[in-house]
Amino acid sequence: MTKQWQTVCKVEDVTPGTGVCALIAGKQVAIFRTLKEKKLFALDNFDPFGKANVLSRGIQGSIGDDLVVASPLYKQHFVLSTGKCLEEDVTIPVYHVREVDGVVEVAA
């Protein structure tokens, strides 16, 4: 798989504890920055249950040891690092994300 790093935004544009959505090569990617460690994660923005592009607007947190985001529509939890849904047997795509000199980059 050839991954192409793409510049998305400045890292401060993603307030810790929130997410944003980026359009990368035609895909909607939800990018999250965690509250405590300020770590970046990237998942697909599409909520497979609500069938809408909304995951970047979910609330972040943890369930047990997993860092998760809850869909703003019907509150299913998706693990930030794997895309696995904790309630149903569904996994959504995850993407590579990194910070380079204060800039967020995604490969999708």
Add this chain to the structure above:
Amino acid sequence: MSKQRIVVVGNGMVGHKFIDNLVTSEHASRYQVITFSEEPRLAYDRVQLSKYFAGSTAEDLALTTESYYQDKGVNYVLSDKVVDLDFDNKEVVTASGRREAYDQLVLATGSFPFVPPIAGNDQPHCLVYRTIEDLEAITASAQQSKVGVVVGGGLLGLEAANALKQAGLETHVVEFAPRLMAVQLDEGGGKLLRSNIEALGVRVHTQKATTAIVAGEQYRYRMNFSDGSHLETDMILFSAGIRPQDELARKCGIDLGERGGVVVDNHCQTSVKNVYAIGECALWDGRIYGLVAPGYEMAKVALSHITGGDQQFTGADMSTKLKLLGVDVASVGDAHGNTPGCKSYTYSNDVDEVYKRIIVSADNTRLLGAVLVGDADGYGILQQLCVNKMDLPDDPNALILPSIDASGAMMGLDSLPDTAQICSCMDVSKGAICCAVQNGSQTMAEIKAETLASTSCGGCTALVKQVLDAELTNLGVEVKNDICEHFAYSRQQLSDIVRVTKVRSFEVLLDSHGKGHGCEICKPTVGSILASFWNDYILEDAHIGLQDSNDIFLGNLQKDGTYSVVPRVAAGEITPDKLIVLGEVAKQFHLYTKVTGGQRIDLFGAQLNDLPHIWRILVDAGFETGHAYGKSVRTVKSCVGSTWCRYGVDDSVGLAIEIEDRYKGLRSPHKLKFAVSGCTRECAEAQSKDVGIIATEKGWNLYVCGNGGMRPRHADLFATGLDKKTLIKYVDRFLMFYVRTADRLQRTSVWLENLEGGLEYLRKVVIEDSLSIGVELEAEMAHNISNYQCEWKTTIENPERLKRFSHFINTDTRDSNLAYVVERNQIRPANEQERIAVVEVIEPLMA
């Protein structure tokens, strides 16, 4: 074998208890009972007598019914006084000439109010406070009076003063002793109680001995005092103590105490064979017990002796907890510290008006007594420590010093023996409560029904609840009301923590009191607590991650990821010009429009990118956010009211607008809906709202805690005939009290149903200010009101914040997944099948 005949003279609280114990016991079939009452009705709850003034009826106060007695085969004769006893023939004789034979005779004649021998004390409007008939006389007299005086500043006197106050009279209390409640309270406690009561507008005069009641100049009477001063009043209520009703015993030669009272032994037997005395007429070990619990104990003991048992009466605990004129007061054991060598700890706080003193043994190991004024929450534990002679905690200070989690600092309930009496009125032990829990009771309501604990004076409620919770925990039933896995606290506790520690961010709170990273439950909860305490702008960076998408984007998220736009239309009143603006905006941005069930207009299908443009136009036209997304005030529904309607009594639209403007933006545990109707036809459906107001000829009637929605609940009538100022004061206090104490997502209806003490308690807090927090609540509301800002206005004026309103962070492109079809001339989201034949994504017509 023929049945034994038992005659019970007096059908008061204790006489009835005796009878009820008998007819529900295994011995019931062996006895025939007849009871005589001088009063025209069967036993009623004298302890709750004051409730009569708060609207309780004689039926509400009744402890039993005639049909119950009939079912149980108990004979009863009302309005007939027993005037003689014939010991030779074992008969009683009544005023009407009736004679009744007995095998066992029980005197339960209670006591009567003592009226001091003051010249002029027998005039009209000079009354006492003991029976329902007395209350009727007081009510009648109050209607013809402006000023009322209670003679006696003891427990009953202060209850009587409350009654006069509620009847709207200028109220005075005249006390002979140097302080109020001299029997129960020490000097410090009495002083604080006095200042609390005076703050309520009741005037207290101590060290006054009345010498005569003569005709007054300004008012009906003038009371002359021995120090030369005087006081004018229209009516006088004597509450200067009680005297045992021992007239019958005296006449028939039964042994009495020097100062009255029928002498009884440990079996409650009098000096005459087969004659018992129980309750307030009985003198045991030189003491009369003026409380109901010892009377109930005597009823048990006498019954035991009659039926061949061997229970004994060995004295009773005189601890009491009461709310007097809305002030919590409690006294336990040796409240005055009369035990030789004893020491005391005192906590006194003039700001919150709390006074607490505990008296401990010389060696600091046992609690001997306590006095609590202003905050009596610790009563249950203190009383148990004292009665059960338990070890004091290492630091007895913990028993009276305030702490965030007072129950935690107190000793564990586990150390209480099973025999510990938790409810003294109904004589329910810790063991009995635990047993009920083991048999399946899980709620306070179930415990009350099963054991009767906490069904009389209510003083034990908190303790009963703690025993219940502890036992549930022992049984492995989870009683946690932790809000989620990240915080082991309820919303209320979190809210206390935020307030006390002045935390202003989620992160700090998580570090100090939580674990993990939070979640979609605790984050919005803490967000709303922070917002309601500090009222910061909701979209501060520090708070943004705590909010639901609805709160971040200030609109309700729809199924396709778009948002709705609901501007405030206070009371549903809108000008044609504003209506036109709404229509124009809807057309320009291709929004679906609908009139909501809350009398305003919802515009659906707004895309993130468009929200700021839409709101710019709306704000410029004078609209504000309607908070349709928030846990806050939604709408104040109104009917057209007296301005147009031929039946309207008052201007319901005007008041509704005023109310909506006042409370708009208030953050609360759940949404709040109000309504105002112009007359009792109730076109605004106020009785289904959290706060409902209905105009009447006498003023506004206030209803609270109604709910439509999933579990409809009729609102409760809270107060009647209010002027606008009082109405607003009550609503301020009510709302703020709810905001402070309700759990996350708990509507007022559910909150009230879970509130200990229920509507009565709520009334006391709001109307009588029993917790003395009225001023604070009003101030907090005033603070909220003065800090109101339209969140949309603030948002559109801030370019930084507007950055968020874009579907993508890296391009202006719109969400390509949106698809609509047209139905009834408006758009709606396409369904799965329709999506296949995708309809164009609509771009706004940029003006």
